[in-house]
Amino acid sequence: MFDLVWLIPLCPLIGSVINGLFGKKIKNETVIGGIAAGSVLCSFFVACGILMQLLSLPGEERHFEKTIFTWIQSGQFKADIGFLIDPLSCVMLMVVTGVGFLIHLYSIGYMHGEEGFYRYFCYLNLFTFSMLCLVSGNNLLLMFVGWEGVGLCSYLLIGYYFHKKSAGDAGKKAFVMNRVGDFGFLLGLFTMFWYLGGQHNVWTINFRELASHAELMPVGGVTTIICLCFFLGATGKSAQIPLYTWLPDAMEGPTPVSALIHAATMVTAGVYMIGRMNFMFIKSPTALLVVACVGAATALFAATIGTAQNDIKRVLAYSTVSQLGYMFLAMGVGAFGAGIFHLMTHAFFKACLFLGSGSVIHAMHHALHHEHSDADPQDMRNMGGLKAKMPITFATFLIATLAIAGVPGLAGFFSKDEILWQAFSNPHHGEMNIILWGFGACAAFLTAFYMFRLVFMTFFGETRLSEKAFHHLHESPWVITLPLVVLACLSIVGGYVGIPKVIGETLGGIPNMWEHYLEPVFAYSTEYMKHAGAHGEAHSVAMEWGLMGVSVIIAFAGIGLAAALYIVKPTIPAAFTNAFPALHRAVYNKWYMDEIYDFAFVNPCKALGNFLWKGFDVVVVDGCVNGVAAVVKGFSGMLRYVQTGLVHNYAFSMTLGVVVIVAAYLFS
Template sequence: MYDKLWLIPLLPFLGFLINGLLGKKIKNEKVIGAIATLAIFSSFIVSCKYFLQLLGDSQKTHEVIVASWMTVAPLQVDWGFLLDPLSGLMMMNVTGLSTLIHLYSIGYMHGEEGYYRFFAYLNLFTFAMLMLVMGNNALVMFVGWEGVGLCSYLLIGYYFEKKSASDAGKKAFVVNRVGDFGFLLGLFTLFWSLGQEGVWTIRFTEISANAHLLENGGIIVTIVTLCFFLGATGKSAQIPLYTWLPDAMEGPTPVSALIHAATMVTAGVYMIGRMNGLFAMAPDTMMVIAIVGGATALFAATIGLAQNDIKRVLAYSTVSQLGYMFLAMGVGAFTAGIFHLLTHAFFKACLFLGSGSVIHGMHHAYHHAHLHDDPQDMRNMGGLRKKMPITFWTFLLSTLAISGIPFFSGFFSKDEILWWALASTRGHWVLWLVGALAAALTAFYMFRLVFMTFFGEQKTDARAKDHIPESPLVITLPLMILAALATFGGFLGVPHVLGNLFGHFPNKIEHFLAPIFEHTQHMHHIEAHGTAATEFTFMGISVGIAVFGIGLAWFMYCKNPQMPAQIVAKVPKLHKTIFNKWYIDEFYDALIVNPTKRLGTLLWQVFDVRLVDGLVNGVALVVRGTGRVLRHTQTGFTHNYAMSMVLGVVVILAIYVFN
């Protein structure tokens, strides 16, 4: 029934092979773009087929073994795929959004050198992410885990001749390796611990079935889950390993959308969801996850307040929203966390692609006017809603969604997380407060972006302002589809308190994911307590906070546009600190990067040059010197050689006689 499941990752991989091997010869942009997009779209169609079958299937978990991978003593590792509600939802998310991003890229990347290379990498990225979410065991997941890390390096550093881009690619690669080390430690410890109980496995279904063999709340399960969480912090850009994600803006805008919305950064959230039974057994780890998630949500939101690069604002927004997802996972709101992953994919993909549309228009105008201003700086924009109406309206709808305005998608998922943070048996009012403050800042800085970009006086250079076009249909069509999903997608997960208000409107996401999370929550008594009146009250407070943030942004950037400069003049040091991202990168440079460089230089100059090279070169010098001395004995005269033989015999006889 599901025997062709392997087609879903295979099709993007074929697209990668065709464009990667033949793209330079094909040359035609339309053909290259069509191959890559059709490969992903075909994968999406197959995903839809199996997803619909799963909806009508009473058995919700299916494994498809493609081949045997390795057998080591009692361990049998197969190359296999797992289809259940969680992986099915992620398959649809990855292939659907990737299709739209590929379509968008056809127009956005037009004329770029290395066009074929970009689409080959994009296909490979999608293949790797599908391996990650579909793998039936931790090693197949890890192949995808490392694959998206490699592709992020290739795509972030796509403009490799630009130093900042190549540095950003290396930074993403190195920081993710730190997290990957944690993932491997967790996997090795889990494998050995279960093996001591007679179960040698890394398959997710068997891990889930045998997790009870570990002590609930014990040191082993805590260490295992903390190690896995370290892996998640690297891949999903949480404190302290978040610094690579904002720098990922150096890649082309479609890359930002793919990394931030549909793939990679959600991998850590997905991994915790996949191993929810294991994490539920470690309440200390879950509290750490909730605290780190809440802190990341608030911390990244503060940085977003002062950024002027349109993509960088969205980058810190992504870090903050990922913090929300981890907050949800930490308080046991697994369904809400995955639901926010889904709604975030809708509105954040639209926002990034919308920012790309703005950049595309600004770049066109600057090119026409022969200017070299920064097309991503919001201080050079303003008044673009009249020039780019489709981009504006789709961007506005997605901004309303991320701000948590009823009844856009972000409202349903964000408020469900905040409610669980407050009312869950593993929640706390401090976690709710941190999440609420992050929500207020999100609404403020996102509408700051909207008002600076689309409202007010147009600040573009006079020579360029009349040449800003709306983007072509190949760019605006994905925006319209994503804006519709950002607007209406939240109705898939209407909370029970609102569903009852509208006549028992079902929470479809919760019902769909129940086979994955419900048993874990019941077994460990994880639930949210509270009356409907209390939930409505806090829902109203969070909406009020968001509205206040929007109102403040309007007052400062539309009503009194001189106010931001006045505030900056009063607190210049604070503004500079926030603008410079609290100097965390500089702190890491001073604490880790520069000492590591100095150590490397020392090892090179002392150990390598003096010791290793000195030893090797010393041996060579001795051999060469000896050779120079001995070569004088090679005269070519027979009587000299005969004399040498006689002397040798005399020496031997002398040794024999005197011994």
């Protein structure tokens, strides 16, 4: 099966080409959707076969490279179109194709009747192809091709409703902010290439070759510069401070697009890249600290914003930014496996949440349409009581919410608790550990609060719809609910592959399969830390159990607070808002970060552009060009009287010339 790895990205590309070229003529939505979803399903089956073959091998042999052809060759440098199979790439392939297929299937029902149906699936397949190239490429250059591909596709899909100005603006915002991050990625790539080649005559960008030459990279110094440049790329693609503001605006695209971007593809690229480059990040304590601090700050900052949003998709968007912060926190404390673990579990419950919100919006839209109402179908203040009308959507949404809140037994609990424990106990950051853990714990509390605020406002209490609109509410069709059920099941069982060691020993020695599975990928980082003697402060098993108990208490405290404010005493939120209007406005307006960015960057750039246009281009450039033209025109206007074509004018000129010559001769 390893030799067929090239089929995984090829199948979605074929689907994209077929729908892009012939979809408008095919017209049949079932055929178009079937081609798109079927191509991703084929990729998923191939990925499953490769994973089974990989698992049959001993740990030290779980790697394979398939070179398709040599792409670039110059002197000692060579870049291939080739694919890398190892435990990390297999995880990403399974997530992208598995969750991606469910989103494609869901889209067939959700996008029914939309203009440009074929165009949507063409873009969706192209998005999947780009992400698969990103996670399976065996070198940094091929990764960057996929990196740019998902950036392009995000622009196309976020701006899918291009007739809406807000959608077009959101697409451009995502594109521009990602270009800032991509500039950092390229700087990191060029600096690394320059250092290894110039200093050590190692001209390679292949991941396995780079890992084998990791000893050539110094501790700190140029390694820190390279890692920080790569991390700048990650902050753009994975929406971390300061390049996070594009992701909430990405809600302008269709809801399945939001699920694909937030759960299975684009925003996980930065986390994957750091995991893949772990052998370099582990040698820069400064870079690790920056990654950890940015991740912790983003997790808490985005969680505060989520507490005051009323758009159901926007709450989930800030939730994604916050959860990505957890992943970067894990990467920054050297817990690379825990970060990838949370990436996988997050893909399950976040895809379920976004698709569940799409099911709600779909039902609300039809209900409000029957009443000819202009109410916003995404505003939670227009909902309430939906669990009676949408039992499957409610049940699956509740399971996913419990998972993201960190309730024991569900997927999110295992991965989030592992990150919090590693943040507290890691050997890298000393006294900063308690601060990093504190930020993560506060973000966990807020996550449980605002996610259950969403559930209670949407599904519980009295409906805020009219009787007529509420009557027309109904559960979504099976093509929408089936992916929800599958994702809800994964949100329950997905975490059991990574049962923490302390729980496994209590249950009779159950191993942490996830840790052992990814061990070959992070082997260099593990060995480096052993040789560096970084063991950190010893912590007892009782301490780990205690912190686990604290995280559970935090989760239930957040849920309890949401229940108290939105079920038991629903008048309290309004009273709090009235008592602290300035604070509420600040949080509701996202701490005015968009306005600050507009003031500091966007408006000055616009002003500079207007000056270069109206000042330099129109006045200077056009002035010079038009001035030269005016001089030539004026001079030629005078000269044209010399060549009139009239004989008597020429005779007069000749006579006048003779007179002038004779006069000059006589009086000189």
